[in-house]
Amino acid sequence: MNTALFDRFSTVQADLVVAFVPSDSALPDSTSWLNESLDGSIEQLRATKVFSGKLAETLLLPVTNQDFAQPILLVGIGKDDELSDAQARKVIASVASQIKKLPYKTVAIASSELAIKKRSKNNVLTLVAQWVNEGFYEFIGFKKEPEIAPDVETILLQGTDEDSLKIGVATAKGSHYARQLGNLPGNVCTPSYLASQAQQLGDDYKLKIDLLDENRMDELGMQCLLSVGRGSDQPSYLIVMEYKGGEEGDAPHVLLGKGITFDTGGISLKPGAKMDEMKYDMCGAASVFGTMKAICELQPKMNITAVVAAAENMPSGRATKPGDVVRTMSGQTVEILNTDAEGRLVLCDALTYIERFEPKSVVDIATLTGACVVALGSVNSGMYANNDTVAADLHVASTTSADKIWQMPLDEEYQQQLDSNFADIANIGGPEAGSVTAACFLSRFTKSYPWAHLDIAGTAWAGGASKGASGRPVALLTQYLLAKENA
Missing domain, CATH: 3.40.220.10 (Leucine Aminopeptidase, subunit E, domain 1)
Structure with missing residues (x-):
């Protein structure tokens, strides 16, 4: 249209x-x-x-x-x-x-x-x-x-302003793409399917695409990411898409999306009711794809790297078990107390991998915790940040795009809930402040760059009669990146 x-x-x-x-x-x-x-x-x-x-x-x-x-x-x-x-x-x-x-x-x-x-x-x-x-x-x-x-x-x-019109139209295109990916069933939208979508975007817009398969991730020491897909017949991928609109050598802004294409909970199996909605556990990845489409339509003069950690979380004889200890790419070890807290496991290795880009900023987007839904419902996405500038810039983008976020705490005192007797860190911190401790887990892998985490578990899709992916936060991310073009 x-x-x-x-x-x-x-x-x-x-x-x-x-x-x-x-x-x-x-x-x-x-x-x-x-x-x-x-x-x-x-x-x-x-x-x-x-x-x-x-x-x-x-x-x-x-x-x-x-x-x-x-x-x-x-x-x-x-x-x-x-x-x-x-x-x-x-x-x-x-x-x-x-x-x-x-x-x-x-x-x-x-x-x-x-x-x-x-x-x-x-x-x-x-x-x-x-x-x-x-x-x-x-x-x-x-x-x-x-x-x-x-x-x-x-x-x-x-109206008269062509640039304002173009931003709105491009954002809608990105939102449509994110919603389409999010709404696809898990038997279609697999990690391999997301990899093929990246290749298609690369062909359409001349992006540089790198698809890290399980062998390459194993060589890099990404045992945490690989542990999530261990029980599935679907191979996992780390998907990298690079948009080169700025000067050669300019550090990029990086988006990272959680791409769990279906989440059964693994051995820590979820209840059957509404488990079909776990096809939406890749909506963080979908929002990254959608934002990249919007950015490619608008062609800002800057460098942007998009990374998607894609896996399917299934139970089987090969699946990771509660109590298993795995090593991350960073060298830190993780005691996996609950295999349903898998999003942080794929993201932590991806956050370490991103260090090689020496990024100006990193924003990860994930349907990470039910605790965030309890805290904020379906109105605001939860936002955590280790950098005041990134947090402030995301707030401005949120206001401009009418795509709401609410900053949550990231106090050092919460970190002790992740203590483990058998590894450097546990993957859950107990029932208290579940969204906070999930963000605290991720923060341990983001010490070398400005970072923010968006928990979109409550905003990425709707259930019931209006069931479907929302396309959020494509509008927020697009505005955030456009504001960085001349910053």
């Missing part, structure tokens, strides 16, 4: 126009112009409560007036002069939901007249471009009769 800009409704060529209507304040300029062209019809609808303008309410006007012949989709924006991020997202979701059902190829939206609290018009344009495109996501999957594609081919947004 194409997304472009337009200036005024009076000159735009579209099959359908979308105008915003508040419930109890003056009509925005474009809606007011439409109202006058329609002899006051919009005001009359509002006055008679046929269309009240409540938040996300919609009404289609099949207009035949000679002054303005296109049909109009009216969308309510409620009574507030400025919307919150959540309200604005709900409004745009209702727009996308409606226009997907309508038989129009070109749709013009009065996006410049959607006011969001504390946001510039250009930032609003980016978010609207992203959200309306994300509203068209459909899982490309396995149903005998797939969804019929919507008729719309072009979305026109009212």
Whole structure:
């Protein structure tokens, strides 16, 4: 689908126009112009409560007036002069939901007249471009009769800043890619499949791709990562994708994604209920793939390295057992008290491997702990950092992208919960502060560079009737990296 800009409704060529209507304040300029062209019809609808303008309410006007012949989709924006991020997202979701059902190829939206609290018009344009495109996501999957594609081919947004538009569209493309990977079943999306996706991205965008198989990881001493996939018939991979947009030799910013393509818990087997959702345990990796796609679309002048630690956690006669001790690439030994705390085991070796890039910053993204879901629910991703600058930059990116995070503690006192009688470190720290001790475990492998950890266990997917991957935090990561381009 194409997304472009337009200036005024009076000159735009579209099959359908979308105008915003508040419930109890003056009509925005474009809606007011439409109202006058329609002899006051919009005001009359509002006055008679046929269309009240409540938040996300919609009404289609099949207009035949000679002054303005296109049909109009009216969308309510409620009574507030400025919307919150959540309200604005709900409004745009209702727009996308409606226009997907309508038989129009070109749709013009009065996006410049959607006011969001504390946001510039250009930032609003980016978010609207992203959200309306994300509203068209459909899982490309396995149903005998797939969804019929919507008729719309072009979305026109009212605005002037092409760069803001491009960021929104590219972010949506990255989000779509992340959601598609996340929603694939575990019998399709294996570590080898993720490796093939990296090769495809490399071909499409001329990235440098390196796929470390189990033999190479064994030679490097990555016994912790390898221990997770030991019980599976699927081989594990460490996937490296390098985007070279900056000067040769410039240190990269690095993203690292947890790619457990299915997590049974291993010998520490999970309960059967909702275990199907453990196909989403690679959503950290999916967000890294999605962010790289967005970055490749935008072509910033900087170097970025993406790393994915991919494995399948299964029980078998070869599987790692509780009580086993394994050696990490860093030389530290780990007593594995629970094989279901496997994400930190694949990430710790990857964090050590990343040292060779001498990175400017490292952000790892992982569906790491149920404890983070208990602490923050599905609203905020948990953020931990060993560097105040990285933490502050992620907060700014979170605000800009409306992709929420909340900084969690990383105090030294929590480290003692990881003490082991038989190894340098245990892989779990007991029931207290589970998300914190998981981050503390990772921090022991990040001493040589600025680092942050995003625990997205509560935000990466939704369950129930709306089951599906969210695409988070592609928007956050994209904004974080773009801000680093000129830093």
